[in-house]
Amino acid sequence: MDGNGRWAQRQGKPRPFGHRAGAETVRAIVETCADSGVEVLTLFAFSSENWARPEDEVSLLMELFLMMLRRETRRLHANHVRLRIIGDRSAFPEKLRQRIAEAERLTRDNQGLVLQIAANYGGRWDITEACRRLARRVAAGGLDAEAIDEARLADELAFPDLPDVDLFIRTGGEQRLSNFILWQAAYAELYFSDLLWPDFGPDALRAAFVDFASRERRFGRIVEQRQVVE
Numbered sequence: 648m649d650g651n652g653r654w655a656q657r658q659g660k661p662r663p664f665g666h667r668a669g670a671e672t673v674r675a676i677v678e679t680c681a682d683s684g685v686e687v688l689t690l691f692a693f694s695s696e697n698w699a700r701p702e703d704e705v706s707l708l709m710e711l712f713l714m715m716l717r718r719e720t721r722r723l724h725a726n727h728v729r730l731r732i733i734g735d736r737s738a739f740p741e742k743l744r745q746r747i748a749e750a751e752r753l754t755r756d757n758q759g760l761v762l763q764i765a766a767n768y769g770g771r772w773d774i775t776e777a778c779r780r781l782a783r784r785v786a787a788g789g790l791d792a793e794a795i796d797e798a799r800l801a802d803e804l805a806f807p808d809l810p811d812v813d814l815f816i817r818t819g820g821e822q823r824l825s826n827f828i829l830w831q832a833a834y835a836e837l838y839f840s841d842l843l844w845p846d847f848g849p850d851a852l853r854a855a856f857v858d859f860a861s862r863e864r865r866f867g868r869i870v871e872q873r874q875v876v877e
């Protein structure tokens with residue numbers, strides 16, 4: 648989700664105005680995903696690098712996050728959405744951590760859309776943590792280093808049970824991954840939109856789905872082998 652600040656500034660408004668508008672977009676996009684049969688939606692809300700922003704912007708983003716959890720959790724629950732926060736939550740204010748835990752507990756058994764909010768998440772952080780856990784096991788004698796393969800490492804990631812990313816969408820005109828879920832996005836189809844996040848509505852999302860449907864996913868193979876992986 649990129650472009651909130653620019654969206655506000657273009658209208659001569661302060662950046663927080665854009666973040667609030669962006670929160671409304673979240674609501675519409677979550678609904679569209681749930682209605683479209685998307686199984687997992689991951690929103691990159693706050694990266695581990697976003698702490699470097701001015702203090703008042705960081706605290707506003709925290710407040711917005713808290714407000715969204717307070718305001719939306721019941722509705723998400725009623726719509727069978729399972730909410731998960733991925734990222735290093737230890738750095739969040741206590742109240743936010745509590746609220747996150749409650750929302751996750753409430754929606755834990757829901758069978759609808761899995762909504763993941765990446766907050767204080769970094770792809771490198773995730774992989775590094777996984778490596779550290781494996782290294783500990785090896786050091787303790789419980790694991791043979793030679794037994795570490797991709798599947799074993801993937802098992803140690805913050806959310807090992809999640810499928811790989813199919814479609815990666817970035818708004819706001821930038822064309823980079825910015826340390827998003829790097830491991831799982833290895834074969835993601837990349838889609839870049841020039842729309843700023845507050846302008847990225849259901850129609851824009853559906854356009855991305857249509858584009859995705861036209862992609863030929865070969866996973867390193869050749870066209871004639873395609874059915875093997877589908």
Ligand code: IPE
Pocket residue numbers: 648649650651652653654666669692693694697708819844
């Ligand atoms: C939202 O957009 C992303 C968040 C970190 C919440 P930005 O805040 O990055 O907006 P721009 O890129 O400055 O326009």
Ligand code: MG
Pocket residue numbers: 649650819
């Ligand atoms: Mg940005």
